[in-house]
Amino acid sequence: MRTVDFAIGIGGAAGQGIATPGNILAHIFARRGLHLNAYNAYQSLIRGGHTFLTIRASDGPVHSMGDRIDLLIPLNQDTMDRHLRLLGPGACVLFDEGSIELGDVAEGVQVSPLPMKELSKGKKLAANTVSIAAALQMLGVEFQAIEDALTRIFARKGEEVVAQNVEIARNGYDYAAEHFGPFHFVVPKGDKHLAVWTGNEATAMGGIAAGVNFYAAYPMSPSTGVLMYMASHARDLGIMVRQVEDEIGVMNMIIGAAHTGCRAMTATSGGGLALMTEALGMSGMIETPIVCVDVQRGGPATGLPTKTEQGDLWQMLGAGQGDYPKIIVAPTDQLDLFTTMPELFNLTDKYQCPGLVLSDLLIGEGTASVDPADINFQTEIDRGEMIFPNGDCDNPYGGYNDSTYLRYKNTPSGISPRAVPGVPGHIYVASTDEHDEDSTLISDVDTNPKIRVMMVEKRARKMLAVLDDLEAPKLEGAENAEVTLVSWGSTRGVILEAIEQLAEEGITANQLNIKWIVPFHADVVTELLAQCKKVIITEINYSGQFARYLRSETGFTADGFIRKYDGEPFMPHHITQAVKDQLAGKETLSVPVHEISV
């Protein structure tokens, strides 16, 4: 349980530099061992608009941005106007009294105006520093922590900048100490420093842990963070990183690299994935594994480039013409993204098929704390049945030679030993046309229905075995709960918190999160759901993509649905209220309204 749980909201226009104070706060909290979850609501433009960062911190795990703002720092009037009305008793608003007017404020809200011009010495961007220093003072954080953070962050800009910032921060800190009452609690100090990362960083690091040595991408929000992480670490880690002319080129390029033996990866968003689908079929057909991460955003088409959605499930399910084996996984948070990557790479190497990851803006760009001990890079790298020119085994070539090697050998498992180009004696031509075991085309001279059937079944057979390698979904939380909340991907976190809220109101709820989407644990899930009293499926899209997919695999029809498709993520109370409404029989489809125009 959490003894402290608070959220700071900082809002302004794009270009007002919200990233830095966010960064400072996150690191200060994490260094004290506080758990974090931060979400930045922003628009698709470089300057202007409205950006609102919510940093939530607690001494217990936090899985979402939460329901409220405890400390609001509006950097412009717009933010004040949008958010002030949502502050409740005990909350505080901290603002520049020189440039921003206070609005109607609820009773019990602490109003803390700052004479910003004076404190910041007229430096525009320094307003942020003043504000957070003041905030941290009120939260009982010692000045040294702030000084350390500023030093670290501005070190690159030289000592003078550091000194200036520290001085300005001091002004804010001292002013708050003198003029404002302290917050109604003090930020505790744990003994374990936590690390802070975004999901895109975690995805890239997971790829690195998996041994990725070829990364190609085309920039696309909200996936670009993965490219940027890879690009900036490429040289140190010996990774080939390429920005390609488009996503078609990306997918084909990583398939080429993977075919030679690299571990190859990309990340994109829905529009990029749309362009990759034809080549994904190639990966399936020639049995050359790659991994592609889709950091989903609001669709359709260009849609909402900087807003979240779980709208690409059916696109991924239907990616490319025809049937071919693929593995689809939907990690639930930043750490899950990290640990899933090496596991997925091992699976795709073992089963020689494409691996697809459903991430989204909420977890991809969202920030979370993580125990550094959980970031385990030393996982096993298992390439499956590959034949390299070297190899530690006695027979470096797997016992084959030109006349006995069948690249697409029809084995009982469907898995055929895979030689990489350059191995003497294993020559073959991988072909996207249907082919025989020895890789010759059958679509040309001699289309043979029997060979066709054999090869279709060989490829498909691989998927039967995968299921055994995947952890099956399980019910988490109270047994015999009144309600079971089904989730997939990033929605898992907020449900955990809604379940806590429901428990407080005397409603028992548990959760069934489904992580491995394809192949699907149909039997397990059917059995689990049969035990549940009332099943509600939650997801962030209009059409209930997961609800429909679940039914396609199991025939199961849920009792209720909670969906959101306004670009913003669920807050815990959205789920809690919807569950209560549905238990009361008011509705079976709830579409919570996002209270604030972000």
Next chain:
Amino acid sequence: MRTVDFAIGIGGAAGQGIATPGNILAHIFARRGLHLNAYNAYQSLIRGGHTFLTIRASDGPVHSMGDRIDLLIPLNQDTMDRHLRLLGPGACVLFDEGSIELGDVAEGVQVSPLPMKELSKGKKLAANTVSIAAALQMLGVEFQAIEDALTRIFARKGEEVVAQNVEIARNGYDYAAEHFGPFHFVVPKGDKHLAVWTGNEATAMGGIAAGVNFYAAYPMSPSTGVLMYMASHARDLGIMVRQVEDEIGVMNMIIGAAHTGCRAMTATSGGGLALMTEALGMSGMIETPIVCVDVQRGGPATGLPTKTEQGDLWQMLGAGQGDYPKIIVAPTDQLDLFTTMPELFNLTDKYQCPGLVLSDLLIGEGTASVDPADINFQTEIDRGEMIFPNGDCDNPYGGYNDSTYLRYKNTPSGISPRAVPGVPGHIYVASTDEHDEDSTLISDVDTNPKIRVMMVEKRARKMLAVLDDLEAPKLEGAENAEVTLVSWGSTRGVILEAIEQLAEEGITANQLNIKWIVPFHADVVTELLAQCKKVIITEINYSGQFARYLRSETGFTADGFIRKYDGEPFMPHHITQAVKDQLAGKETLSVPVHEISV
């Protein structure tokens, strides 16, 4: 019922000129009022390989290539070797005794060797002419019909060629009269000339009937026939036809043309569709209707370019990121392709969304007879709520002007009046970013969750109304049948014949064909299926794409499945046997084996 029902099989290598005799036979039969169904099994190469054309003719409607060959004309040894063993009593094999050796022949098969060199005067391609003339003699067709056909077909090549062909045909005809016994029946002579077309021609003609004036495509088997038909009729009919650099260009180009007010269309196959999915989302988002036909072939990837499959259903369902309205329809045969096109165009104009057609190689390249009276070009063209600079109404601009016109007005139906560019006073910018009613972007300056929800729901609402405009599926055939065969697309025809065969064996079966795939008549279908005793779903793909989709929409799980994924279509006995096996409790998934390597 049919009193005559026979099939002629002609086989040889690609380049041996099977198309022409096929053409001649088809037209002679159709001119006598016989119903036709022809299927050409061929390979993806220009010369060589094995090509086998089955022309089935009857005095009653025929819906598939049938189960047997009555008259085999092997033009090379390979064909003789593959097909002879499948001939049964009463059948006949007609071949060049000089170049082809007879194999083991079943009892009761009439062997008719021709001294080809002599009869054809040593002309290689003339062998075909000799053979079909001999065949037609045995079938009791008068020589004049052959002469007429040859004259028509070779007219373009000049009188001399015609005369030569007629003379050679005469040789074959006379030789057969003298040396071979007549067939055990005579081809009847109906009084109504039927027309002959392929599904690709029917698709193109359907587009023309719909008023298509912009057609763009990139060649791709088996859809290229549509492009070729359009290209050769473009000038006469005032249609802009363009071959584009790729399928991405195609889809974007037709959207551009459609946006200005054209009726715009394309046809492709699965790989091309994969490249079009991103732009399909644009069509959905900016509400500019287009129609795209997917003539499906064997997948995945390049797959089987010249073989049939119903493997693109999930690709189409999931085409592009996010949720957007689209209409998907699966016509069942050539005439259905034709009549569906104008209907679909009217729907897409009315609901301002993309329309997608699932055709396939079997019906697209397959030949069928049709009553010319059924080819109705004079269907109504209804453009829905469009605003043109001209217009026959009193107020040419729909009563709007710059300040009142909202391109994306949030109406009760979701449909907003659509002005085309060039109309004074209706200026707007169609945008693939989410936008407000007046078409301004909301993803930029001011992402507003409420507007987002409004627009998502506005677009989605259109799909609710479409359902009422579509004919609902119905059970056809015997009531209370023992078995209900569910089909979609091209599989409908062969099931009709299997049902006849089952009836002969005392098994009552009926059929539920589902033509309109999206939106889906979930209530009607659920109700119908609930009445059925045993439901078996038939389709041409490995994974049961339709069975899974049906379940996603209804929760209904069928009792059995018949699937084929070897590249070849079902023959009626495949279905009949599988139904019997399933009724006997032998299996719930039947995968009929194609008896012949085609």
Next chain:
Amino acid sequence: MTTAAPTLPLSAKKPEKDSYKGKVHPDWCPGCGDFSVLAALQKALIELELQPHQVMTISGIGCSSNLPGFINTYGMHTLHGRSLAVASGAALGNHELKIIVTGGDGDGFGIGGNHFMHTMRRNLDLTYLVMDNQIYGLTTGQTSPTSPVGMKTKSTPHGNVENPINPIPLALVGGATYIARGYSGKQKHLVELIKGAIMHKGFSFVDIFSPCVTYNKDNTYKWFAPRVKMLEDENHDTTDFYGSMEKGYKWGDEIPIGLFWKNDKLASLDQLEPVLEEGGPLAYRKLGVSKEQSDKLIAELM
């Protein structure tokens, strides 16, 4: 069927000073080069006395591609890289519209490169304005096909190692029939280039240096200002293919801007399509075929 359709309706009213002012104020960063391109385009349209409803702006996705939202013309804000493909359809669907395609270097030469090549060779009657800032702006600063070697961006933190595209020689070889280079910092000059491009019948391409003040710290106004030299000042022969190419390649202390090439002898695609010879815009024509026509189609099947 080609029964006569009306052509684009016009009124006698000339456009006024703010006829092309859009509903939305541009949300570009203060100082972004694209402001000047927008203003230049608006001025060009006014000076050419075109009416807003006759004009259509079509873009892809990018900062620069937001332009259609900021100008009062019909418009389409399409997909990243697809503006020219969409515009080609629109130009043939209604060949009386004046279609201006706008976008960025990434949109046009990166993901959209193939449409660029093929639209040029087809000589479609379009005006293509590329706001070339040598960077991916909207995605916050990655390398672009026109980023110079060595440039440090978010995707090439150690410096770009790929040789850039030079759009002028590319357009020459590609078959564009009006090829110019403009600069945001020389708006008057740019207005003239754009006017020429719009009036030219055929594919007009104007590559415009339009600095990204936020993400490209190399190719700034300060960098360009002393370098750009107007071709108009040096008596450049716009019918000299190789001469134009040589000037197109010039880079360094002197970078020529202005009209490089103009070829009036090649017909544009709409002029070559008999279907458009008469009957007005395809988009406005009556749809469907006559009984006579359909009878003929059916007869072919008999």
Next chain:
Amino acid sequence: MTTAAPTLPLSAKKPEKDSYKGKVHPDWCPGCGDFSVLAALQKALIELELQPHQVMTISGIGCSSNLPGFINTYGMHTLHGRSLAVASGAALGNHELKIIVTGGDGDGFGIGGNHFMHTMRRNLDLTYLVMDNQIYGLTTGQTSPTSPVGMKTKSTPHGNVENPINPIPLALVGGATYIARGYSGKQKHLVELIKGAIMHKGFSFVDIFSPCVTYNKDNTYKWFAPRVKMLEDENHDTTDFYGSMEKGYKWGDEIPIGLFWKNDKLASLDQLEPVLEEGGPLAYRKLGVSKEQSDKLIAELM
């Protein structure tokens, strides 16, 4: 991690006459120009004494793209238009392989045009052989980006109205560093061009007139034979950019074939990537990061 990986294993054995003979006999139409290209490639590889397992042929889809199935090398028969993108990945994944990319004019200049442009500017170390028959062969005869104006094809029954691409000038501007034109009818000459292309470090492009005897009745052997003139016979300077371009444009009674352009001064992409400096092919290296490296990554988050 870049612990040393083995490089491509070689044996002392030289390739023999039929080392490159494929399992499958080509199914091209008798007389198709592609036979000669295949034979020329096989000869070139033998003469260069390369071993089959060191070589990889990568193609798209088309008649010409069936080539990898007919030669004994590692190969990939990819998707229509994507050969160069796949090959770029393969070339960087294992930069010790000799990668030959083969395909058609539709595959390479039509749907694959953008990869062509970008692969050239990156100067990847690939040899690209295009069997240019000015038609879409495998799809039975539609117009291609190199089909001349007026050509009647199944998609242009009244004659093509679009201006074709000329691959030689395009490659010059695109940045290819070895640019040649060959002809199926001159096999010996072609062998030399291909050998040069393979030995060249950087992007080599050979556009090969390879008649489609079935669907292109205009550009036949008979048409080409009297027209092709070898550049080697006229002392062509392969370092003269504009001279090469002018010759590339020559068309009509005389059509130059041979090596147009060679630039040895530009590093190829693999040479510019520090990651490949040492450690052998990326594909063969040991995967994963050291404890030290991962600690550093974690420290960055603290």
